[in-house]
Amino acid sequence: MGNEKRRGSSRVCWSLLLLLVLSGCAQVATHDVMVEVVPGDYSQVEELAHKLQKAPSQMGVSNIDFDSEESASDRADQGESVVMLTAPLVGDVQKRISRKPFGIKIDPATSPVQPERFRGYHTGVDFEVTQEELSQDMDVFAICDGAIVRIDDVSGYGGVITQLCPSVNAGGDVYVLYGHISRTDTVVTQGQSVSAGSKITELGDHLSAESGGERKHLHLGISRTQDVRGYVQDAAALEDWFDFQNFTL
Numbered sequence: 659m660g661n662e663k664r665r666g667s668s669r670v671c672w673s674l675l676l677l678l679v680l681s682g683c684a685q686v687a688t689h690d691v692m693v694e695v696v697p698g699d700y701s702q703v704e705e706l707a708h709k710l711q712k713a714p715s716q717m718g719v720s721n722i723d724f725d726s727e728e729s730a731s732d733r734a735d736q737g738e739s740v741v742m743l744t745a746p747l748v749g750d751v752q753k754r755i756s757r758k759p760f761g762i763k764i765d766p767a768t769s770p771v772q773p774e775r776f777r778g779y780h781t782g783v784d785f786e787v788t789q790e791e792l793s794q795d796m797d798v799f800a801i802c803d804g805a806i807v808r809i810d811d812v813s814g815y816g817g818v819i820t821q822l823c824p825s826v827n828a829g830g831d832v833y834v835l836y837g838h839i840s841r842t843d844t845v846v847t848q849g850q851s852v853s854a855g856s857k858i859t860e861l862g863d864h865l866s867a868e869s870g871g872e873r874k875h876l877h878l879g880i881s882r883t884q885d886v887r888g889y890v891q892d893a894a895a896l897e898d899w900f901d902f903q904n905f906t907l
């Protein structure tokens with residue numbers, strides 16, 4: 659009698675457990691992780707990664723669609739006008755983009771560069787140099803054909819050269835800003851037209867006035883406007899800038 663009761667209640671328990679598991683699975687199966695990713699805003703990618711880390715493994719999250727841009731070669735195959743940018747420094751420039759890519763949200767406490775004095779969304783791409791290159795002359799090359807429109811000192815950068823390049827894909831001209839450069843080693847003049855790949859200057863020395871007191875590196879910004887800000891406080895403002903790694907003329 660007592661045994662039958664226990665068997666009965668355990669059957670109910672198993673049924674309830676099965677029901678719970680099934681209903682739990684149904685909820686999980688219809689649960690989508692939705693994160694809108696703004697191109698270049700890595701804070702949202704971090705947020706997504708964080709959510710996935712916290713998600714239970716049985717959630718079965720397998721298909722995450724990032725709004726990835728088509729590669730330049732895909733677009734060229736489709737007959738689009740695609741002119742690639744020229745590398746601004748020697749070597750594998752993609753490997754040089756190791757600390758501050760386009761759009762990264764910088765905070766002094768968590769910045770990949772320490773010590774850090776800037777805050778906000780990065781409007782350009784930083785190309786780093788190696789330890790050996792800190793003491794070597796580093797030529798900076800024009801990334802496109804176009805006229806030099808400004809050679810100046812700008813707070814936060816030290817030396818700055820701005821070049822105006824025509825771009826079909828941007829729907830007009832773009833301003834290319836080369837920041838932290840040496841004005842004394844600059845070999846172009848304002849108004850001069852330069853070809854992609856030709857030397858325009860050299861990087862400013864490490865932690866010098868030429869580099870705005872920053873480490874030796876190149877900040878390269880591509881913008882619709884002459885705005886020289888290296889950071890903006892609102893992610894939406896990044897719309898005026900383009901990412902070197904995705905941009906074609």
Ligand SMILES: [Zn+2]
Pocket residue numbers: 758780782783784876877878888
């Ligand atoms: Zn920068």
